[in-house]
Amino acid sequence: MLLIRCPYCQQTLPELEFTYAGQAHVARPDAANKQISDEEWRDFLFIRTNVKGPHYERWRHAHGCGRFFNAVRDTVSDRFLITYKVEDPRPELSDLLEKSE
Amino acid sequence: MTVLTHAFTPGPLVSGGAVSVNLMAPIGRFSVRVRESGRDALGAAIGLELPTRIGARTKNGNREVICLGPDEWLLQTGAGETADITAACAAIYAATPHSLTDISAREITAKIEGPAAIDLLTIGCPRDIDQIAVGDGCRTVIDGISVILWRDGEASFRVDVWRSFAPHLLGLLQTGSAELSA
Numbered sequence: 001m002l003l004i005r006c007p008y009c010q011q012t013l014p015e016l017e018f019t020y021a022g023q024a025h026v027a028r029p030d031a032a033n034k035q036i037s038d039e040e041w042r043d044f045l046f047i048r049t050n051v052k053g054p055h056y057e058r059w060r061h062a063h064g065c066g067r068f069f070n071a072v073r074d075t076v077s078d079r080f081l082i083t084y085k086v087e088d089p090r091p092e093l094s095d096l097l098e099k100s101e
Numbered sequence: 102m103t104v105l106t107h108a109f110t111p112g113p114l115v116s117g118g119a120v121s122v123n124l125m126a127p128i129g130r131f132s133v134r135v136r137e138s139g140r141d142a143l144g145a146a147i148g149l150e151l152p153t154r155i156g157a158r159t160k161n162g163n164r165e166v167i168c169l170g171p172d173e174w175l176l177q178t179g180a181g182e183t184a185d186i187t188a189a190c191a192a193i194y195a196a197t198p199h200s201l202t203d204i205s206a207r208e209i210t211a212k213i214e215g216p217a218a219i220d221l222l223t224i225g226c227p228r229d230i231d232q233i234a235v236g237d238g239c240r241t242v243i244d245g246i247s248v249i250l251w252r253d254g255e256a257s258f259r260v261d262v263w264r265s266f267a268p269h270l271l272g273l274l275q276t277g278s279a280e281l282s283a
């Protein structure tokens with residue numbers, strides 16, 4: 001079983017308490033201020049990177065504090081490089097890989 | 102088709118040397134949500150401090166609260182105190198917006214005690230129970246069901262579970278207890 005660190009609970013806890021919630025940092029088009037094309041909506045709604053390797057993704061501590069948070073997980077090894085709060089900035093991959101060496 | 106759930110009569114479900122399971126009497130329960138700016142005022146209205154570390158608890162008389170998330174608490178009270186709490190919180194609502202939801206009827210509580218209490222919990226709960234400090238608690242999962250686990254002593258726990266899931270959980274605890282005392 002994977003052990004996942006919840007950045008809100010500040011504890012490393014079993015995978016069964018968490019749910020996966022898709023790719024992180026997918027920004028919604030600013031429809032209030034400009035015309036959004038069908039292609040932009042398609043990209044926002046459906047197009048994902050499907051990374052092989054480190055993937056920025058959302059998780060939810062569903063059977064715990066209930067919070068969504070972000071993580072970088074290697075989709076090949078399932079290793080988590082980092083988990084961070086939704087309000088924290090997106091960490092640079094090069095920094096994470098350097099730290100994990 | 103509507104099927105009525107159990108009456109959940111309080112009393113012993115499992116008695117034994119290794120572990121005992123008791124269904125506890127109904128109490129008052131509230132789900133509490135408030136922003137940081139209103140936390141102290143709401144705590145004062147309820148009559149205890151709202152702790153900020155997830156898993157931490159505070160108690161004052163019959164009233165006990167556990168921090169479940171960054172802005173979420175569960176409050177348990179005596180069965181007859183719910184109207185007082187609702188009124189006290191309503192009185193400060195204009196200045197301190199918050200959410201206070203009476204969930205007294207949503208959950209029941211089972212008390213699990215005895216030298217094999219931790220063993221019994223681990224049949225369905227993936228947490229390392231030893232990592233939960235005495236006097237703390239957490240929301241976690243037992244066999245797919247969300248529960249709130251209170252650690253009252255080294256070998257004394259309370260489990261709050263939604264009543265519609267309770268027959269499954271209580272059945273699991275009874276089966277597990279039989280295994281452990283065999």
Ligand SMILES: [Zn+2]
Pocket residue numbers: 006007008009010061064065066067
């Ligand atoms: Zn958490």
